[in-house]
Amino acid sequence: MVRAAARFSDTGRRKMRRKIVGIIVGLWAVAGLGHVNSAKSDAPSATGAPSSIEPLVRVVDLEIGQQAEVELADGSKALVRLLNVTEHRDPIRQAIRKTEVQVEINGQPATLSAGLYHLPIQVGGVQVDCAVTAGYNVNNLRRDYGLEADARLRLWPAESPWLRPGTFRYPVNQRWFASLTWADIEPIDGGSSISNQVAYHNGWDIGGVEGMVQVVAATDALVVSSGLDVLKEHAEDTPVQPRYDVVYLLDNRGWYYRYSHFQTIDPQIVAGQVVKQGDRLGVLGKEGASGGWSHLHFHISCRQPSGQWGLQNAGAFLHEAYRQQYQPLVLACARPQQLIAAGDTVTLDGRNSWSDCGKIAEYHWTFTDGTTARGPRVQNTYDQPGRYSEILRVTDSHGNIDYDFAIVQVIDPQRPDRYAPSLHAAYAPTFDIRPGDPVTFQVRASRISEGDEIWDFGDGSPTVTTRSDGNLKPLAPDGYASVVHHYERAGHYLVHVHRQDASGAIAHARLHVRVQQE
Ligand SMILES: [Zn+2]
Structure with a gap:
């Protein structure tokens, strides 16, 4: 017997409450005001860098039924509409396992799946993916998306890479999928007992042999924190939460990167240091709140259309960089x-x-x-x-x-x-x-x-x-x-x-x- 997964629509329940707000925001959206961003933060860019890097990705948060005109990185415009969001939950934890996000882009309908291992696809002459949907704000122990709408879409021009070539590399010297991984927003099924409070993974975990895998900087960056040593000007109103096993970097896009669970952080990696892409940060381990398995936790945060800090899904960028x-x-x-x-x-x-x-x-x-x-x-x-x-x-x-x-x-x-x-x-x-x-x-x-x-x-x-x-x-x-x-x-x-x-x-x-x- 196949047991069908329970279907919920958390977004549907809020629909009425938001309807009027949605119409107003929708009008603003068409006018191009205040809800789309280039995923560039208002944080200072890494010091020592000649200029900041304009990301190629555009991010738009939409309510169901809402439409927005989004100007892409090449100056072209895309008309994006969110038609519906269906979240499929498992019957054991009621955790979201799969989403169907129906969109229409430049008149062409398509169904996306949020996060996990899904890569951007071509729709209506642009590339698009869905980073997260509103149901991830429910019963989530972490909830750091900064999402206040029904779904977050990310867009790129049709022929564009996802990040500017040469600005990002795979942060471990290891084969793709050489070991266990957890993807962006993947529910973590582990720990002492099964609970309905779900920790959807906030970032990307890459498993590897403890003490034998080098962790390197994915980007040119400023070391914002190394262990408990943190730059004062980045300690507040940023995503930075230092820990003894954690390094935070800030790149020239204004994105903060959390690298966690180092067995050892290299002694030259100190707050205030500028590192180049590929520079060694330390050795992969299982320190901190790793759950006891050896891996790099890699997490990008930037300002989201809501104005809050939120997760920038890393999976597509890692895939592109590795290739x-x-x-x-x-x-x-x-x-x-x-x-x-x-x-x-x-x-x-x-x-x-x-x-x-x-x-x-x-x-x-x-x-x-x-x-x-x-x-x-x-x-x-x-x-x-x-x-x-x-x-x-x-x-x-x-x-x-x-x-x-x-x-x-x-x-x-x-x-x-x-x-x-x-x-x-x-x-x-x-x-x-x-x-x-x-x-x-x-x-x-x-x-x-x-x-x-x-x-x-x-x-x-x-x-x-x-x-x-x-x-x-x-x-x-x-x-x-x-x-x-x-x-x-x-x-x-x-x-x-x-x-x-x-x-x-x-x-x-x-x-x-x-x-x-x-
Ligand atoms: Zn992790």
Whole structure:
């Protein structure tokens, strides 16, 4: 049986109250007043920079039924109308999992999905995405969007890059999707117990091996804070919230960047310092409020059309920067993570995969039970609680392949307050691995105190067991278990690690390792 996700429209409930205001704002909107911005803040630009950078993105917050004329970065104009917003919530936490945002741009209708792993699409001669919708302001522990309307749209000219070329780079020296991620506004299904208070992720998390991944500045920037050391003039009326493991940078767009969970911040990174794009900031770790898993938290804030500070979704910018730096041919995407109860059916979706030649020729799925399926969207039913990692292989029309993994967390319906046991796995290095090179694999279990992790490196070698600490103390320095493996031949390897708890629930994690020719 498929259990349909409950559908709510939080926005609909406020519709009447806002109707009159909406009409007035709508008129102003057509006149081009006060509600569109270029995502440029009124904060000072980074010192030492010759001039400020005008962002290419234009941001508009709209009520349902409202229309605005938006002047794009190239001076052209787009007539943008928000027709409707539908937010789909899961039956377990009532967290928003999917949105359908109906828009009309220059007379052409289209449906967008907010945030997550969705990239901008072409509609009516412009590029557009939806950053967030009003339902994310409800039951949200963080709520830092600065959104006071029904939806936030971002627009670019049809042929425009999303950021000015050369002004932004991928902030870790690591392969795309080498480990676990959380995307912009992805609901975080983790922690001690399942709650209806949802923390939608505010920014972008990039998992990696603790202590082995360099974190670099994404942009030329001013160091506003490093640990608890903060520039006085940026301490108030800014998004800056210093912490011992956090660095804030301010770039020449007037955007603030939060980098969190450093294992170590480099000593030269001090408040007031000017850094260049690519300069090393420190080493990736799991310090601060990381939940005990090793990752970089990367979060952009800027002034939003409401006048408040708010999240500037980073996903599209990271994707573009990674492609410019590394020229991948295919990037598979089977994310975001999903949460269901045992007995339920889930739809896995590979359509956010990207191909340089524009066309994905084949989507092939391999499930944990050994069955397979083909197609961009497939369904699977789970009878046993656990955390599954399902394999997506995408092939472009030239035969190039990439893999990603769809995480499906299946809870026990008898224990609706309890998450399934989980594993975080990562490896390093992720680039330029040659036959015989040592590769470090790391894993940490959460919500499991029994058993061992069992590793299969995907090359026919015997399995290896490790025992991580179960994440009872998130900041424990030796929380991860590590193992070093050597591959003898070039190729794509799918690594599988799993651990079983006392109830029989199994946590699975997978990694994709590429070994190059010698
Ligand atoms: Zn985070």
